[in-house]
Amino acid sequence: MVRPRFTKLPLKQQQAIVQAALDEFAAHGFHDASLNRMIEAAGISKGTMYYYFDGKEDLYAYVARTGLAGLFVRVGPLPELDVGGADEFWAVLEGYYLNLLRALAASPQLAALLRGWTAASRTPSFETAKADLEQASLPWIEQALATGQGVGAVREDLPPSLLIAVVMGMGQAMDIWLMAQQPDDDALPGLVSSLITMIRRAVSA
Amino acid sequence: MVRPRFTKLPLKQQQAIVQAALDEFAAHGFHDASLNRMIEAAGISKGTMYYYFDGKEDLYAYVARTGLAGLFVRVGPLPELDVGGADEFWAVLEGYYLNLLRALAASPQLAALLRGWTAASRTPSFETAKADLEQASLPWIEQALATGQGVGAVREDLPPSLLIAVVMGMGQAMDIWLMAQQPDDDALPGLVSSLITMIRRAVSA
DNA sequence: CCTTGCTTAGACCACCAGTATAAACCGGTG
DNA sequence: CACCGGTTTATACTGGTGGTCTAAGCAAGG
Numbered sequence: 001m002v003r004p005r006f007t008k009l010p011l012k013q014q015q016a017i018v019q020a021a022l023d024e025f026a027a028h029g030f031h032d033a034s035l036n037r038m039i040e041a042a043g044i045s046k047g048t049m050y051y052y053f054d055g056k057e058d059l060y061a062y063v064a065r066t067g068l069a070g071l072f073v074r075v076g077p078l079p080e081l082d083v084g085g086a087d088e089f090w091a092v093l094e095g096y097y098l099n100l101l102r103a104l105a106a107s108p109q110l111a112a113l114l115r116g117w118t119a120a121s122r123t124p125s126f127e128t129a130k131a132d133l134e135q136a137s138l139p140w141i142e143q144a145l146a147t148g149q150g151v152g153a154v155r156e157d158l159p160p161s162l163l164i165a166v167v168m169g170m171g172q173a174m175d176i177w178l179m180a181q182q183p184d185d186d187a188l189p190g191l192v193s194s195l196i197t198m199i200r201r202a203v204s205a
Numbered sequence: 206m207v208r209p210r211f212t213k214l215p216l217k218q219q220q221a222i223v224q225a226a227l228d229e230f231a232a233h234g235f236h237d238a239s240l241n242r243m244i245e246a247a248g249i250s251k252g253t254m255y256y257y258f259d260g261k262e263d264l265y266a267y268v269a270r271t272g273l274a275g276l277f278v279r280v281g282p283l284p285e286l287d288v289g290g291a292d293e294f295w296a297v298l299e300g301y302y303l304n305l306l307r308a309l310a311a312s313p314q315l316a317a318l319l320r321g322w323t324a325a326s327r328t329p330s331f332e333t334a335k336a337d338l339e340q341a342s343l344p345w346i347e348q349a350l351a352t353g354q355g356v357g358a359v360r361e362d363l364p365p366s367l368l369i370a371v372v373m374g375m376g377q378a379m380d381i382w383l384m385a386q387q388p389d390d391d392a393l394p395g396l397v398s399s400l401i402t403m404i405r406r407a408v409s410a
Numbered sequence: 411c412c413t414t415g416c417t418t419a420g421a422c423c424a425c426c427a428g429t430a431t432a433a434a435c436c437g438g439t440g
Numbered sequence: 441c442a443c444c445g446g447t448t449t450a451t452a453c454t455g456g457t458g459g460t461c462t463a464a465g466c467a468a469g470g
Contacts, residue, residue: 035428174367239457240457240458251460
């Protein structure tokens, strides 16, 4: 876990370190990112880095967590999902997904980081960072799923873990495809609508 | 690319090297697998390994390719898909998927290797091996997709690349979920049927 | 028997994440 | 002012990695 003293550092230096780490992780992925390059870019020594962070995993988790937190601050909270029937449920999800994608497109480094998340998350040398971030995101998804089942928008004949896995798999594939296409702003809503419809068809009752 | 001379080696030694590499890659994933451990397990020197293979990527690609080829030999070729309408198309796919999964369950090391494939495939130090295997599998999928569209089983209003991405994302998520569940043999067909149905609902016309 | 070229072993390289250590700094206190 | 103790820093170091290189072994052909 990141040392508390890091937050007491001057903001300038915090940002320098986080930015250098974000650049390096986004450019090379977790494994191929070099701590040595990061500390050089940040203008600090290796001892300093290890004085503030437990290690590479810890730094990655911190950068990803703060970046994600910033993203959700920019996008705002997920609106209430249980205000209507299935159609409203999916419409709200679609709108929120569109907002998320737009915010993500504005932070390509963060997007690269999250894309690489999948890549690194199944390698053995990554367990703590993985658990760290998934603890934060899974309950959110579980709750959305339960709400969807509550309003009759999501089937209940399959294990929730399977539905979550499939939806996340589809979402990842769509994200990567969308980033690769780089659609212009007025084409995006139509595409997102198609994608949400695919998910809806797969998991609706 | 693997050197041709490797195939001229006595079969025993070829198998020793491939088996050692398969064990190591399956146990640790691409990045955390150690060439040094492999050559120790195979009883050869580092010079020998680099005499037969270009490097770690090359070795991984070779092991994955031969393992996959063996799997498809055991399972047999994909039956004709264009013999009927949409229902037959999906039924044939479902049966073939079931066979593939059963064969894969019988080779846990190969399964681990392929699961790790997704993990490693988006890291920069993996591009050639990635391209190598995907060149082999993509046309196969494209053709199945085109056949599905031909018999009216697959929608034609979205870019093929998106359909492929989504289907592969769903398939990966399902594979991983299934491997984690380790369902017994008589539960598997029902689950596979549910999974294929989800894919069908997502991409059907 | 000797040469030639394929094969092999292992020393070596640059780099990696992570550690150990000792010096520098700095606020507080006698 | 002098000293002290904790905080922060720079840097040398460790054991490991994938990858390279060279010189010796060895077997076949003249």
